[in-house]
Amino acid sequence: MEQSGASLLERDLAKLIVQTLKLKIDPAAIEPEAALFGEGLGLDSIDALELSLAISQTYGYQLKSSDPQIKTIFSSLRALAEAIEKNRTK
Amino acid sequence: MREIPLIGHYDVDDVLAWDQEGPRTVRRFLADAASLAESLPDRSTVLNLATNRYDFLVGFAAAIMRRQMTLLPQSRASQTLLRIAGEFSGSYALTDRGDAIEGIDSVSIQLRGDQALWPMDIPRIPTDRVVAVAFTSGSTGRPMPNKKTWGALTAVAQATGARLGIKAGDRLSVVATVPHQHMFGLEASVMLPIMHGLAMHAGRPLFPADIRSMLADAASRWMLVTTPLHLRACVSESISIPPGGLILSATAPLPRNLAQQAEEHFQAEVHEIFGFAEAGSIAERRTIDGDRWQPLEGVHVAQDASSCLVQAWYLPTPVPVPDRITVDTDGTFVVHGREADQVNVAGHRISLGDLNQLLLKIDGVQDGVFFLPEEGASLVTRLMAFVVAPGKTSEEIQRTLRAYVDPVFMPRPLVCVPSLPRNATGKLPRESVSELARQWLEREGDGA
Structure with missing residues (x-):
């Protein structure tokens, strides 16, 4: 599978996810629109926590689950990248 | 038989729970619980799957009022729920998000807060009544039920509060990252608050930024009930919260250097609870003071050649400790690690x-x-x-x-x-x- 039309940030983020969560997959195999949690990559809330720390350190964006958009933000690589783009401080 | 009230040390207009939708007073809670109790089906056991802590408490209280045992599954995995419902036949599920569990009758928790029911007395519950069943995993592949009496839950809450120096009237605001269906979560984030007149946040924060905003919102001195995992995340993000709170961690050993960092950064005492679902919380320590665990009041840990057993008046039989520990002559103990399995x-x-x-x-x-x-x-x-x-x-x-x-x-x-x-x-x-x-x-x- 190829990341059709993945942006640079999406590709960097895919690498960060794979590295942080030690997933045994090629970052390029994460489809930008596919689900990250539950059935998709099978990630859980501990992964979300680990990922939030990595995102905060890398992009200076602190995720909040009280954010009304949180479900959407974590729905796919693309949605997460968009949220980071909008909120990043580094 | 001795009886202990459902909640203690509150006035009717005290806040029992709060979240972004506002405060829930004791008056409101008793009305919500009594109203839900009236509408529950006539069964003897209920799986309380509410994700909101206040909804869970309303469901738990309503079940107690109807003399129903609340089943606390270790996970929401569908087959686990079905297996438990199969072992306690006639069980139904209480949910708060309209979730339906396939194969199990589900009732949605409605908060009617029927004011007409007021004034009402706070129900008094016999201490020998089984109110909850916690499940643990054994080597048989089947969830093992552990029955909890009202006496056991209230005794652990009282002993924990006494050890942490929580007094009636302290009115701490409790925020918890742990699920209330887990034994430690039930004890520290539900029973401890309702036995001491404390306010609990109805939500369950995950990210450090969530924890920060909930603690910053707290109307009084805060208490954070958490795990080493969440505490590490908070320290690593250096979240800034009002000083002077109280942190209670459990579920896994907290490294001393992490406790030290948390004490310094948050200007808060960090205490730990040692326990397991079969016996509940049994001991406490302030992590920076050393490795030794001090049994809670009323708990005795005895070591013989082959095993360690926990005894307490509220435990029907002595319970084996699932970790390898060494007990000192003064009753304190050190934990070395888990039993092999x-x-x-x-x-x-x-x-x-x-x-x-x-x-x-x-x-x-x-x-x-x-x-x-x-x-x-x-x-x-x-x-x-x-x-x-x-x-x-x-x-x-x-x-x-x-x-x-x-x-x-x-x-x-x-x-x-x-x-x-x-x-x-x-x-x-x-x-x-x-x-x-x-x-x-x-x-x-x-x-x-």
Whole structure:
């Protein structure tokens, strides 16, 4: 599978996810629109926590689950990248 | 028979719970619980699956009023729920998000807060009544029920509060990252507050920024009920919160340097609870003071040649401690580690034997074993599994397994192998599995 039309940030983020969560997959195999949690990559809330720390350190964006958009933000690589783009401080 | 009121040390207009939708007073809570109690079906056991802590408490109180036992499953995995509902036939599920559990009758928690019911007395509950059943994983592959009387739950809450120096009228604001269906969560985030007149946040924060905003919102001195995992995340993000709170951690040992950092950064005392679902919380320590655990008032830990047993007036029989411990003559003890079959992943304990049994029940799986590698650099070290299942892919097996186990126990990775290194007697020594894991990790790299 190829990341059709993945942006640079999406590709960097895919690498960060794979590295942080030690997933045994090629970052390029994460489809930008596919689900990250539950059935998709099978990630859980501990992964979300680990990922939030990595995102905060890398992009200076602190995720909040009280954010009304949180479900959407974590729905796919693309949605997460968009949220980071909008909120990043580094 | 002795009776203890459902809640203690509140005035009717005190805040019992709060969240972004505002405060819930004691008056409102009693009305919500009484109103829900009237509408519950006539059954003897209920699976309370509410995700909101206030909804859970309303459901728990309503069930107690109707003399129904609340079942506390270790996970929401569909097969776990079905199995528990099967063992306690006639069980129904209480949910708060309109979730329907396939194969189990579900009732949605409605908060009617019927003011017409007021004035009402606070119900008094006999201490010998079984009000909750916590489940643990044994080596049989079946969830083992542990019955909790009202006397046991209230005794642990009183003893914990006394040890932490919480007094009636302290009005702490309690925020908890732990689920209330877990034993420690039930004890520290539900029972401890309602026995001491404290206010609880109805939500369950995950990210450090959530924890920060909830603690900053607290109307009084805060108390954070949490785990080493969440505490590490808060320290690593250096969140800034009002000083002078109280942190209570459990589910896994808290490293002393992390406790030290948290005490300094948050200007808060960090205490830990040692316990397990079979006996509940049994001991406490302020982590920076040292390794020794001080049993809670009324708890006695006795060591003989082969095992350690916990005794307390509210436990019907002495309960074996699932960890290896050494008890000193003064009754304090040191924990050395888990018994061989038990693993702890992100604060959730399970028996490897139990997990292996689940694996073997999957169609097409001929042999299989779970393994917990040495701790690495990440927040949580995940399990691995090696499976012999010709013709099956690891994705197929994972998909089936997901219906049976909590997500934290899902193996990363699940590796399909031609055979397992069983010895002549058919046993699978831990060293052999460890070697298999080492070879696999060496071949595949650690991914980092």
